[in-house]
Amino acid sequence: MQTTNGEGPERPPGMIDVARAAGVSAQTVSRVLAGHPNVREATRARVIAAVDRLAYRKNNAAQILSSGRTRTIGVVTLQTTSYSQLLLAFGIESAARTAGYSVTTVSTASLDTSAVEVALSRLADQRVEGIILVIPLIHVSDRIEQLTRSLPTVTVDGSRTAASDVVAIDQSLAARLATRHLLDLGHETVWHVSGPGEWLEAANRVKGWRETLEAEGRFAPPVLKGDWSPSSGYRNGLILGRIPEATAVFVASDEMAFGVIRALHELGRRVPEDISVVGVDDIALAEYCSPSLTTVAQPFAEMGELAVSHLLRHIADPEAAPESMSVEPTLIVRTSTAPARTGATG
Numbered sequence: 001m002q003t004t005n006g007e008g009p010e011r012p013p014g015m016i017d018v019a020r021a022a023g024v025s026a027q028t029v030s031r032v033l034a035g036h037p038n039v040r041e042a043t044r045a046r047v048i049a050a051v052d053r054l055a056y057r058k059n060n061a062a063q064i065l066s067s068g069r070t071r072t073i074g075v076v077t078l079q080t081t082s083y084s085q086l087l088l089a090f091g092i093e094s095a096a097r098t099a100g101y102s103v104t105t106v107s108t109a110s111l112d113t114s115a116v117e118v119a120l121s122r123l124a125d126q127r128v129e130g131i132i133l134v135i136p137l138i139h140v141s142d143r144i145e146q147l148t149r150s151l152p153t154v155t156v157d158g159s160r161t162a163a164s165d166v167v168a169i170d171q172s173l174a175a176r177l178a179t180r181h182l183l184d185l186g187h188e189t190v191w192h193v194s195g196p197g198e199w200l201e202a203a204n205r206v207k208g209w210r211e212t213l214e215a216e217g218r219f220a221p222p223v224l225k226g227d228w229s230p231s232s233g234y235r236n237g238l239i240l241g242r243i244p245e246a247t248a249v250f251v252a253s254d255e256m257a258f259g260v261i262r263a264l265h266e267l268g269r270r271v272p273e274d275i276s277v278v279g280v281d282d283i284a285l286a287e288y289c290s291p292s293l294t295t296v297a298q299p300f301a302e303m304g305e306l307a308v309s310h311l312l313r314h315i316a317d318p319e320a321a322p323e324s325m326s327v328e329p330t331l332i333v334r335t336s337t338a339p340a341r342t343g344a345t346g
Contacts, residue, residue: 013054021050072102073311074123074131074151076116079107082228083255083283084298088134088156091304099312104128111198113139120147130311132156133164136200152314154307158200165310166324167303171201174296174329175208178250178278181294181331183216185276186340187248193224193236193260195252205252205280226252230259237263240275247275247340254279254286254295261289261336272338282332292334299327 019026024043031039032047073096077089093103106122108115116137123131130152137144137159147153148161155161158168182190192209195202206223213220224239226232233256240246241264251257257279261271269275271291279286282297306325314320 017054018047018050021054022046070127070129071100072104072126072128073308074126074128075103075105075134076119076123076131077105077107077134078111079109080228082253083285084253084281084300085134087283087300088303091301092132092134092307093304094301095305095308099308101129101308101312108135111135111138113141113144117141117143117147120144120151124151130154130315132307132311136198137161138198152311152318154311154314156303156307158204160322160324163322165314165322167306167310168324168326169201169298169303169329170326171204171329172208172211174280174298175205175250176212177329177331178280178296179209179212181333182248182250182276182278182337183212183218185248185337187276188340189213189218189221189248191221191224191240191243191246191249193226193233193240193249193251193256195256196227197225199228202252205250209250221246226256228253228256230255230262232256233259234263236260238267240264241267241269248277248337249275250278252280254281254283254293257293257295257336258285258289261291261293272336273341276337276340278337280329286332287334289336291336294334294337295332297330297332299329303327 015026015029019029022029024047028039028043029047032044075089075092077085089105096103104123104126106119108119120131124147133153133155136157137155140161145161149163153161153164155164155166156168158166160166179190190209190213192206194206197203210220224236226236233251237260240249240260249260251260257277261277264271264275271277277293279293279295280298282295286293286295306327310323
């Protein structure tokens with residue numbers, strides 16, 4: 001072990017110490033530890049020898065270099081404050097930790113193909129053993145296909161590449177549960193505030209909502225489009241609250257539903273006496289909304305566990321055929337829904 005001045009307490013060796021011992025730059029040491037391919041084998045051998053000799057991060061770097069295993073899972077998320085996305089990421093991290101893996105998360109500011117490619121490349125450069133994509137793949141480029149073939153990959157929204165496993169909640173069923181509940185309460189039709197169209201979850205919720213209404217021979221009103229945020233729910237609530245015949249609305253997320261309810265209150269439309277509201281997710285705040293929110297619960301913890309389980313299976317057997325698994329959501333009935341008011345028309 002190195003010391004600071006011969007008299008002070010021992011300190012662990014740093015990258016500069018390894019670089020000095022190997023006769024290379026600190027940048028070269030960093031490249032070797034990151035598994036960068038563009039390093040001469042003789043140089044790599046000197047760095048590894050210095051790492052071993054100095055016991056530099058012995059429990060981490062040296063073990064990785066000797067075994068080729070990082071026991072790290074990569075996660076790609078969208079930069080967001082959405083509770084549902086954060087809950088899913090938490091579920092993944094908890095399940096990974098239980099399995100003895102750490103998690104490296106890369107968030108992307110957009111869903112553009114180039115941004116997804118950069119995120120995947122960053123994780124590959126960090127030598128993660130597998131990747132979980134918590135974002136929709138709107139367009140799958142050759143580079144994305146290449147990266148997900150070279151690293152075990154699981155997606156959790158239903159979109160996929162040729163080589164990825166899919167663990168997804170049945171979003172069409174979530175919409176059918178919500179819409180069926182409102183129709184069973186006697187509402188003539190159900191309005192819908194959707195999520196952004198580029199998200200597969202949002203598209204499948206629209207599909208399930210529309211198919212349920214059509215199967216019952218009910219009129220499907222125009223979709224009101226949101227972006228998952230409470231503010232977009234509020235804006236659509238101001239529209240919905242000015243439509244006298246609207247008595248029921250299925251909102252594609254709890255957070256947007258909070259915004260809808262706020263707008264309805266401001267317009268003097270009572271929930272659920274005048275308009276019944278159903279959300280999706282069952283985040284912790286849903287029970288404490290006023291009124292408490294009827295919602296379709298998504299099992300985020302279970303989703304995290306399943307995504308990690310599928311990924312570890314794929315890591316253990318890279319040649320295994322990709323699998324798809326669908327998880328069923330559950331309707332949670334609270335006080336934001338009620339029978340249609342007498343004399344309501346749809």
